[in-house]
Amino acid sequence: MAVKAKICGITDDVSARTAIDDSAGMLGFISFPKSPRHLDLDRMAQLIANATAYTAHVNKATKCVSVLVDPDDLLLEAITQQVRPDLIQLHGHESPERVRHIRTRFGIPLIKAISVESRSDVLSAAPYEEMVEHLLFDAKPPKDATLPGGVGARFDWTLMEGYPSARPWLLAGGLTPWNVAEAVSQSKATLVDVSSGVERAPGLKDAALISQFLKAVKEI
Numbered sequence: 001m002a003v004k005a006k007i008c009g010i011t012d013d014v015s016a017r018t019a020i021d022d023s024a025g026m027l028g029f030i031s032f033p034k035s036p037r038h039l040d041l042d043r044m045a046q047l048i049a050n051a052t053a054y055t056a057h058v059n060k061a062t063k064c065v066s067v068l069v070d071p072d073d074l075l076l077e078a079i080t081q082q083v084r085p086d087l088i089q090l091h092g093h094e095s096p097e098r099v100r101h102i103r104t105r106f107g108i109p110l111i112k113a114i115s116v117e118s119r120s121d122v123l124s125a126a127p128y129e130e131m132v133e134h135l136l137f138d139a140k141p142p143k144d145a146t147l148p149g150g151v152g153a154r155f156d157w158t159l160m161e162g163y164p165s166a167r168p169w170l171l172a173g174g175l176t177p178w179n180v181a182e183a184v185s186q187s188k189a190t191l192v193d194v195s196s197g198v199e200r201a202p203g204l205k206d207a208a209l210i211s212q213f214l215k216a217v218k219e220i
């Protein structure tokens with residue numbers, strides 16, 4: 001099966017266009033003030049509007065994702081009304097009950113991130129399955145990390161072996177143009193997600209690395 005990629009932590013139009021031209025499946029836009037990739041809502045709305053228009057213009061199918069960490073209903077209201085992404089990624093400690101509430105109240109497709117260190121972390125995703133479009137398995141961040149993701153940490157990809165999911169799930173955490181083929185081979189992922197692995201410095205995307213990553217994914 002063809003593997004598709006999400007390029008996460010987009011903060012500028014050039015990176016978005018590069019990823020769309022190279023057939024990224026999704027783009028991620030982050031609202032989390034501690035992140036070097038944080039966007040205020042006006043900026044996120046503008047980048048997503050530009051990316052959506054460009055996707056249609058070049059006849060591609062790239063979707064835009066707002067990445068949020070334990071958002072309250074006020075923020076979700078603003079995101080769904082003002083920013084209008086295709087999906088919302090929940091990258092905090094949202095419980096299955098909270099995810100059910102968000103799905104029911106806001107009616108937008110969701111991606112739920114699961115932090116992984118062990119096989120039991122992988123299996124802890126089961127209660128979310130029926131409520132989300134995709135699960136996303138990311139490495140548990142180091143203890144002293146100030147971010148829940150986007151730190152280039154990876155986990156043992158073989159922990160995903162035979163994961164019994166009804167839906168396509170994303171593999172994230174420490175992926176790069178050089179290791180993504182091995183990561184897919186070991187995990188059997190059909191969707192991959194990258195942020196810091198296509199950057200020159202934290203928060204500074206590199207168009208050449210984005211293209212290189214998407215080329216590596218196409219060649220899998």
Ligand SMILES: O=C(O)c1ccccc1N[C@@H]1O[C@H](COP(=O)(O)O)[C@@H](O)[C@H]1O
Nearest residue numbers: 008035149150151152173174194195196
């Ligand atoms: O990237 C961030 O700054 C971030 C902030 C808050 C929540 C999630 C974030 N990033 C997510 O983490 C994964 C893995 O990142 P990396 O490739 O290891 O750098 C990334 O795909 C984002 O979805």
